Amino acid sequence: MVDVEDSHFDKVRRFPWYVTLGFALMMVLCASFCSMNFDPEAKFWRAVARERQNDLTETRERVGDGPLIFLGGGSSCSFSLHPAVLEEVTGIAAVNLGGSAAMGYRYLTWLATKDAREGDFVILHLEPDILCRSGAWGSSLAAKVGGFHWEEQGQRGAFAQEIFENPWRDPLTALKPGAKFLSALTAKILSGRDLYRYQISDLEPHGVLTAHVQQPNADIEPFTPMVQWFDDQASRDLLSLAHYAREKKIRIFYTLPWECFEHEALAEQRAEHAHYLQKVSQYLPILDDEMMGALSDNSMFLDTGFHLTPEAGKLRSQLLGEALRRHLELKE
Amino acid sequence: MNFASLTFWFSLIGAFTLLSLLRFLLRGVFVDRWAFIGLSLFLLGMESLETVAVFLWVVGVGYLGLKAHRRWSLVLVGCLLLVPLGYYKYSGFFEQVFLGREQSLRLLIPMGLSFYTFQIFSFVIDSRREGLDRPRFLDFLNYASFFPQIVAGPIERRSDLLPQVQNLSFGLKRKDIEDGLPWIVLGLFFKLVMAENFALLGDELRSFSTNSLIVWFDALFFAFRIYFDFCGYSLIAFGLASCFGIKLTLNFRSPYLARNIQDFWRQWHVTLSRWFRDYVYFPLGGSRVRLWFVNVCIVFLLSGLWHGAGWGFLIWGLLHGVAVLVCVLSKKKRLPYWLAWSLTIAFVTVSWIFFKESDWRIACQKVEALAFLKGYHLNASAILACFEGPKTALLAGFMAVLTAAVFVGEFFSQRKSAPYGLLLNRWVQLLLIAAICFLSPTRESAFIYFNF
Numbered sequence: 001m002v003d004v005e006d007s008h009f010d011k012v013r014r015f016p017w018y019v020t021l022g023f024a025l026m027m028v029l030c031a032s033f034c035s036m037n038f039d040p041e042a043k044f045w046r047a048v049a050r051e052r053q054n055d056l057t058e059t060r061e062r063v064g065d066g067p068l069i070f071l072g073g074g075s076s077c078s079f080s081l082h083p084a085v086l087e088e089v090t091g092i093a094a095v096n097l098g099g100s101a102a103m104g105y106r107y108l109t110w111l112a113t114k115d116a117r118e119g120d121f122v123i124l125h126l127e128p129d130i131l132c133r134s135g136a137w138g139s140s141l142a143a144k145v146g147g148f149h150w151e152e153q154g155q156r157g158a159f160a161q162e163i164f165e166n167p168w169r170d171p172l173t174a175l176k177p178g179a180k181f182l183s184a185l186t187a188k189i190l191s192g193r194d195l196y197r198y199q200i201s202d203l204e205p206h207g208v209l210t211a212h213v214q215q216p217n218a219d220i221e222p223f224t225p226m227v228q229w230f231d232d233q234a235s236r237d238l239l240s241l242a243h244y245a246r247e248k249k250i251r252i253f254y255t256l257p258w259e260c261f262e263h264e265a266l267a268e269q270r271a272e273h274a275h276y277l278q279k280v281s282q283y284l285p286i287l288d289d290e291m292m293g294a295l296s297d298n299s300m301f302l303d304t305g306f307h308l309t310p311e312a313g314k315l316r317s318q319l320l321g322e323a324l325r326r327h328l329e330l331k332e
Numbered sequence: 333m334n335f336a337s338l339t340f341w342f343s344l345i346g347a348f349t350l351l352s353l354l355r356f357l358l359r360g361v362f363v364d365r366w367a368f369i370g371l372s373l374f375l376l377g378m379e380s381l382e383t384v385a386v387f388l389w390v391v392g393v394g395y396l397g398l399k400a401h402r403r404w405s406l407v408l409v410g411c412l413l414l415v416p417l418g419y420y421k422y423s424g425f426f427e428q429v430f431l432g433r434e435q436s437l438r439l440l441i442p443m444g445l446s447f448y449t450f451q452i453f454s455f456v457i458d459s460r461r462e463g464l465d466r467p468r469f470l471d472f473l474n475y476a477s478f479f480p481q482i483v484a485g486p487i488e489r490r491s492d493l494l495p496q497v498q499n500l501s502f503g504l505k506r507k508d509i510e511d512g513l514p515w516i517v518l519g520l521f522f523k524l525v526m527a528e529n530f531a532l533l534g535d536e537l538r539s540f541s542t543n544s545l546i547v548w549f550d551a552l553f554f555a556f557r558i559y560f561d562f563c564g565y566s567l568i569a570f571g572l573a574s575c576f577g578i579k580l581t582l583n584f585r586s587p588y589l590a591r592n593i594q595d596f597w598r599q600w601h602v603t604l605s606r607w608f609r610d611y612v613y614f615p616l617g618g619s620r621v622r623l624w625f626v627n628v629c630i631v632f633l634l635s636g637l638w639h640g641a642g643w644g645f646l647i648w649g650l651l652h653g654v655a656v657l658v659c660v661l662s663k664k665k666r667l668p669y670w671l672a673w674s675l676t677i678a679f680v681t682v683s684w685i686f687f688k689e690s691d692w693r694i695a696c697q698k699v700e701a702l703a704f705l706k707g708y709h710l711n712a713s714a715i716l717a718c719f720e721g722p723k724t725a726l727l728a729g730f731m732a733v734l735t736a737a738v739f740v741g742e743f744f745s746q747r748k749s750a751p752y753g754l755l756l757n758r759w760v761q762l763l764l765i766a767a768i769c770f771l772s773p774t775r776e777s778a779f780i781y782f783n784f
């Protein structure tokens with residue numbers, strides 16, 4: 001039993017407990033400070049959030065009491081949806097509030113809905129990965145980018161409470177740099193590469209991002225089964241979102257991002273997407289087009305198989321606008 | 333009861349404060365015992381009510397079993413104790429093996445079931461063997477539910493833990509806290525920095541192919557991960573118990589420095605090895621019978637089965653059993669330390685493949701890939717190609733340096749006969765705290781051994 005003799009304990013010289021705990025607290029604060037201030041990705045997205053907030057204020061002023069379209073989702077939304085085109089087609093002003101996949105489903109939906117008022121439209125342009133497997137993405141980046149107003153969360157019901165299951169725990173866990181982040185930063189510094197792939201100068205009016213590289217070949221995906229990802233958690237998340245939309249009288253739609261797949265997989269992938277959209281449609285109305293989220297022409301993509309070129313993005317936005325218009329006409 | 337999650341620590345502090353207040357209001361020795369039971373059951377109940385219900389069943393049967401004096405009644409108690417374990421852990425596997433159909437039930441094993449079942453089992457047997465009195469129910473419940481060790485051991489024996497819990501005091505003493513804190517820091521470092529980063533590295537390896545290097549990296553990362561994960565948990569349990577003035581068994585004693593498989597099992601999950609020795613190996617006749625080697629194999633097969641219901645676990649157990657036999661039979665041949673150590677660590681690493689892979693056929697393919705010499709391309713670009721990108725390769729390099737530093741620390745501690753002693757040094761502790769805050773990944777994950 002007692003393998004470690006008492007004499008062993010006595011031999012080990014220790015600091016008083018309050019020194020150990022005090023040092024731990026100091027280190028937690030230092031780590032959080034470094035994490036917040038030296039993470040180029042978080043810095044970039046904070047700058048993007050500031051710019052977009054200004055853009056949103058201007059657009060609100062411009063449309064007065066009229067409705068707005070909020071475009072939300074991961075980076076596929078940021079790079080592929082052009083609010084100006086959408087406004088041209090639907091006659092409703094739009095803003096792009098897309099973030100990064102690493103922020104996770106809950107933060108991205110919060111970002112897309114937080115400023116929506118009665119009568120506004122929210123279009124969730126979310127990769128199935130983010131919607132169904134949000135557990136796989138940490139909330140670390142979301143905590144670093146932040147922007148939460150806790151006092152307002154109480155009024156937002158179950159949906160807001162679920163954004164962070166535990167408001168004090170998640171940010172505390174998330175605000176650590178981590179060995180992976182530090183080694184990535186070191187690798188970039190050593191190789192002389194940019195600390196983050198995108199710059200704030202890549203942000204265009206109405207919140208659209210663009211990349212200056214085109215290398216999608218590595219991201220052409222084979223057939224990917226995704227219906228199996230749609231689990232109870234995804235159902236619960238969507239149910240609570242639909243409930244929130246009804247409560248606040250905003251209209252939330254779902255649309256599938258366009259992704260680059262191998263040509264041979266196209267038909268099967270589109271069928272899979274149709275099946276997946278059927279599941280989502282139990283909770284939210286769908287805006288789809290004939291592409292069904294799967295393309296094989298890699299010249300339409302920028303630096304990943306999710307980020308469309310400006311031309312492809314405009315086409316995508318036009319088709320999305322038409323789908324929304326059709327939906328509204330049908331309702332009327 | 334995940335020691336690596338903030339929820340656990342906040343719940344522990346909250347519940348402890350509340351119960352201390354109650355204890356202050358209602359003074360008395362019984363209050364201390366009830367307070368401990370309340371704390372332990374509250375922390376266990378945070379998992380699920382089912383977990384508590386199953387635990388109470390095992391405790392109830394165990395306590396009634398202490399009254400059993402006839403052999404048949406003892407056998408009945410043993411069977412009833414094993415009912416939950418059989419149902420939750422093995423029913424699916426046996427359904428697959430004996431009925432030849434897919435598992436109809438995929439049950440979540442209640443946390444700590446294998447550990448506390450074995451602990452109570454040993455209590456019942458020891459009490460009967462040594463003719464000991466039945467303790468008061470409160471003491472028995474505290475023995476079975478003592479929260480630092482209920483979910484993943486160490487599996488303590490009656491003579492070791494019961495006298496200590498009979499004198500439990502719910503209060504905290506400064507000396508006890510300062511005794512326990514270094515172990516908790518070391519345990520958190522092992523779990524959060526070492527195990528979690530190795531888990532991350534394992535996830536970021538390129539997917540399995542016949543590339544021997546990838547298989548090696550995969551096996552090595554898992555070998556380090558499982559050690560730091562389980563040892564980390566055990567050290568935190570040890571430290572937490574020390575904070576309350578209870579000394580538990582140190583369940584790990586630098587097993588990866590062992591020079592042979594026998595030593596490895598004396599240093600890895602010490603209390604489980606002792607359990608199998610005392611309650612299976614010795615009753616079978618131990619090494620005094622002619623077929624002693626069969627006994628060794630039975631013990632290791634059962635050990636494999638204890639870890640999980642699957643062919644992979646059985647193969648893993650059998651491999652270790654055979655390795656122990658080889659070790660016993662070749663005892664006279666003394667190899668240089670470095671060679672013996674290298675062979676041991678290589679064997680242990682490769683055998684983990686069967687432990688890790690749920691499909692034994694994939695495990696066999698991986699082992700085959702290791703034996704296939706064509707698969708080895710030992711140059712920088714081939715090594716880099718195993719990882720998702722240069723940043724992952726850099727992380728792997730960094731973790732290799734950190735692991736080497738930890739093992740050097742363990743080596744010199746062991747030479748001073750003070751397991752992990754150097755890592756408990758107060759200045760090293762400050763480094764470990766800084767490492768936990770800066771190097772641990774942002775995700776939270778449970779301990780691997782919770783699955784068992």
